[in-house]
Amino acid sequence: MSSILVIGTVAFDSIKTPFAEADQVLGGSATFFAMAARLFTPVQLVAIVGKDFPHHHLQMFEENGIDLKGLVHADGETFRWKGEYEDNMNVRRTLETHLNVLEQFEPDLPAGYRSAEYVFLANINPDLQLKVLDQLEKPRLVCCDTMNLWIIHQRADLEKVFKRVDILIISEEEAHMLTKEHNIIKAARQILKMGGFSLIIKRGGYGAILFTQNSQVFAIPAYPLEDVVDPTGAGDSFAGGFLGYLAARERMDIETVQRAMIYGNIVASFAVEGFSVERLLTLSRESLRNRLGDFLMMTHLAPASVHVE
């Protein structure tokens, strides 16, 4: 079992859905990733918070196997994001973004972090993702996420990052933005040419699909959920479950990667059942296992039936 280093954001989110709202709750790409991955393996968190970041969140991270030596405490306020979801929960609008301390973030990895083997470059400025990559001695598996903002405004930096990652994990909308291509296979082919990575495209309430450089494809539907409270952090939680499982297994063969996708999918299905990390926080390995069993029943033919007539 290897630990994972994640760089990304720690934030206060204010969220409105058609059914409920939450004000200034703990969020951020690194937060969701870490709280998902820690279900499988210890996590080293590289991020920045302000003076306003409360002690009980720090304590919560530490109690959950998340190492905070890489968490910078800066003067100023913590990054804040405000967003709103439409009726079908698949479309969201950003209402406000206050970078605050993020603007002064210069990641400088603690000595013990530089030997990290499993790394997640969560959604943050690609310039910062590059700075972390430069400090790593010999990472074994680097996964990466991004967002529309960097695709539009920092494409060159982003493509530099892409050249150095093993698995790129982005949303279907981002795949479309990167390529202007609506067909997911055509988009995937173009994106695969931007580096040597495997590609996972997340499809929100419709699941995820993996494309490898040697043309393997693996597609899973989402776990069907009756009560989606807040989709924020679903993608980061998917990545956390995915990479957490891989780091815990220390294997990267295609079957392990496929299983890791299913774990990511299931962890994400829990994440969206509450605001912030509240559902991830209370999630037990047993609930995870049970839902994984349900998912396999819902998506796989009985073994005796898996043949072609």
Next chain:
Amino acid sequence: MSSILVIGTVAFDSIKTPFAEADQVLGGSATFFAMAARLFTPVQLVAIVGKDFPHHHLQMFEENGIDLKGLVHADGETFRWKGEYEDNMNVRRTLETHLNVLEQFEPDLPAGYRSAEYVFLANINPDLQLKVLDQLEKPRLVCCDTMNLWIIHQRADLEKVFKRVDILIISEEEAHMLTKEHNIIKAARQILKMGGFSLIIKRGGYGAILFTQNSQVFAIPAYPLEDVVDPTGAGDSFAGGFLGYLAARERMDIETVQRAMIYGNIVASFAVEGFSVERLLTLSRESLRNRLGDFLMMTHLAPASVHVE
């Protein structure tokens, strides 16, 4: 192996996609269904066409195991539909509908058809679906599709149909229209109360999901396609592959139904690779088997890997 009776439309479609267009090609819900189902079992076609319906289409049906004793030839023109697809091919707009001979259609089943055991009520006025049901002696399995028009304007008739079907096959958009519910599970729960049927919700480029009265769920992603030429008829082709497989096997246990969904999914993936029924017409059992094998590889963990850790 049992044959299938289908009632629905036979039409001339004019279609525009972002990439190509086709003018007055053979279409209609019963046409696509029949051309898909005939890959598995003989089909009896109940529909109406006008004087303008060319002999070579009749010949094509007959050469493909489709019995035309139930096809009415009326004075007037064949039903025509004109539509256009948006960039992502998942959204379509109807530009023109000319019912023509459809307005005078009074289905009167040939004597030999009344004993049909497997029946598909393809998308057509629910009043006509009811008239066919009334003439059937003892159907074993009735599946049904519908569309937005009947949900809005003939809800009462539609609900009468629902009470008499075993499997309802509709699109996600139609599920939403029926219930005003965005969450697919909540929508499914409401729809399942409208009758004693199992429900399959088709999700376009995202696959399909089955819900049974006893809370079983089975979800499959779509077969990922690089070249979608024309999505018209995808849903009817899905239903044709689905019911065709069930009628050929003469079984209705859950595993057979799950396999039937996968067959429907694969047949639909071929249907959209051409305009009209051109790809279904040339489709061989071998191509079908090969893509089915690919699909299982793309969606199923290797058997040894299907366990919960």
